Amino acid sequence: MQTAKDKNDLHIENPKMLLFSICFVLMFSVMNGTMFNIAIPDIAESFNLLPSEVSWVMTGYIMIYSVGALVYGKLADTVAFKKLITFGLTVFAIGSVIGFLAPNYYFVLAARVIQAVGGSMMPAIAFIAPIRFFPSERGKILGIISSVMAFASGIGPILGGVIAGFLTWQYLFLTSALMIVTLPFLLKNLPEEETVSAKLDYLGAALVAVTISTTIIGITLGDMNIFWITGLTGIFGTVRMFTAKNPFIPPHLFKNQNYIVAVISSFLAVACLFVLMFTVPIMLRDVYDLTTMQIGLVMFPGAMSAALIGRKGGSLVDQIGSRKVYIMSLSLLMTGFIIVSSTVGLTPWIVSIMLVFPMMCFPLVQASGADILANLLSKQETGVGMGVFNLMNFVSGALSGAIVGVALDLFSPQHPVNIIAVSGDSAVFSNVFFAFMGLVLLSLLLFSLIFKEPSPTT
Template sequence: MKENQQVQNPKGLLISLCAVMMMSVMNGTMFNIAVPDIATSYRLMPSEVSWVMTGYIMVYAIGALTYGKLADYYPYRTLITFGLVIFCSGSLFGFFAQNYAMVLLARVIQAVGGAMIPALVFLAPIRYFPNERGKVLGIVSSVMAFASGIGPIAGGFIAGFLDWRYLFLTSALIIITLPFLRKNLPKEEARKGYIDYIGAVLIAGMISTLLLGITLGHSWLFIFTGTFFGLNVWRMKSIEEPFIPAHLFKSSRYRATIITSFLGVVCLFGMMFMLPIMFRDAYGLNTMMIGLVLFPGALSAALMGQKGGKLVDTKGNIFVLYLALTLLGTGFLLLSTFVGASPYVVSAVIIIAYMSFPLVQASSADILANILHKSETGVGMGVFNLMNFVSGALSGALIGKALDVYKPNHPFNWFGINGNTAVYSNIFLAFALIIAIGYLQFRLNFYKKEETYTRKKPASL
């Protein structure tokens, strides 16, 4: 398969990629709002209805890695056609679902197809926009962040004025992007190669038991996670072409970038998960007001992504990652200080943390693209996407547990505000410390080895 294929209409391809990413991310966040309505419709307990999200995330995470691996061998047009058709089929099936089992099956089918989207959308800039990679990654990441912010607003509007089943029908509209993607993606031929399906099954077992253990709180499942991990290590060492090459993790730079991105996204997803809960419980805001308070942050992420992507191309990916971590740590410190103040003040402070989302994603992806060999870009970026989804499940489970059992009246932050927002202040302070750890470990691994991947100013898309 030839690399860096000539794209006849770069702007058209970029618009198509952004559209499919927007609709994919919104599909995930919209259903967060609908979970209580689904529980009411089928008279479900919280533990039962949680499978609407748990099952989706589990399949989505495994699928993102699998599609990344397949992208090393199969044409993007083939994979994206398969993924979108399956996703649309699952959406239509969910719209006509007659019981909860059918709803769950629909979500799983959606995840099987939808997992293709982040895998290929983050790989496309590397393959088709080599001279503007940072800029395009920044735009894609900003769309992802923006969609995460407006998804709950759109979900609340659709579920409130129509019915939660129409969320499935809305998601099915993603199929309209397929003709444009197929038109703008260059034709490619499949490349021969061996795919370790046994290794893929072992990895799926490891990830699924890990996510189930995290989201359901069943610690005994981690025994199976450890068993699958051991079998994976054995498999990597025993065959020539394992599903994930072991030498990927021997690179200190690859490990450092993956860890830093993971820690950053854990905190960002944790913030996104926690803020609606905080504004509802501590401030008494309704769903629409929560969406409006969070909207400036989502908009700032969309705007910053485009600027940050250009910075990656001109100043270098490492510079942008340091900038992103600095903004993120500063934003969490300010949130720890001002949580409990007017919601409008908090909304303004959220912007600082939110705008770092696309910077973390774009700079990390660009660093990895320079580290990885072209023949392993797909699986290497697949691991990157996998860790992002694991981080979302991990942060949600840990924060949910902390909010259940931890009820302080005084924050650790000396400048924080006392009262029922103290727990949120302490969690934001913990986020700031995690970001500091990520910054330091990245710095240690890149110290005296740093390379600024500055490219010549490219022509506009």
């Protein structure tokens, strides 16, 4: 049986092609989420749906995707990557074809759920592969992968707008199905691994899934009664974690203070990055009355800056250490939010330039944060440890988006809290960015004051 150490020494026939294939699949996986944001109004019109009904196209996807990322992370500790990737890409392609041919809304929902079951494999694999297969260049590879995620988040709405505008929203499913073409390259370049026989704690996995799913549903619907289910399954899941022989999530992960601090700090920081990607399109539409294509063009420089800086930032992680890069990136992100908060309401091209500052921090925060966690985890627990990291990041995105959505519905101030910001309709957006700047500061203080640098012998 292969040990975890042996996996770092596995022969990779073509490392560059393997990395390219992983990045290609990850890009389409991330874009699949952001492209459909653009198509929501068209889907609602096609099937005569209310906003609350059509919102499940995104809610259902995020719900399955976030839980799936944790499940795949857990499985990656014992199941060969080739098996996981083959299963994930095949299921995703099947969901995409069903969505393209969907005769009614129920088939669209089913297609999105199937897509999420398969697609959630990619973020789990993408953050574990650098640790397992590129240990000497881990920071650099994590930087490249994080930059691809950032770029895909920015380019997704543009591509979605073009496809839905010139064709129809059904072709978004067909575009996503292109991921399957990378499967032969991945299978050829991934090293051979053994699948270790291990029992999965299905009850523990189900309790975690229900806890996360009801949390997202409760936030999305604003129904406090649902949180009773969340609380009960959360309690049972915690008891299960401490009593099961082989629990779905090992409880000793949470006995590591550094691990808890790193996960919470990342949760807060990623929430702010998701808020940026969620709020900016709404702001550009409401304040400047821009079209979908114009919104994409305004955000494009920021997406490109994230793509370009990712590799350099990843190399910096290898050179000076992930802790220093993480603190630096949080400081830059906080500065970026202040800049955007201060310039909302000015001309769109100024806003476009200012968005570069916070958006370029996306790959820096994710790459350095993932590297910090990799240093804290034993090789046998990399999968589940990174799975929890991915799960918390997706939940943070859903939670922050819901909070901002409610804030935008309830408040419409004409005067911003930021004294140098522009007054008027843009004030509420300035306040949102200013408030989340405070959340970045909280993340920075939490990490700087409580996280302890592990000793070389740890």
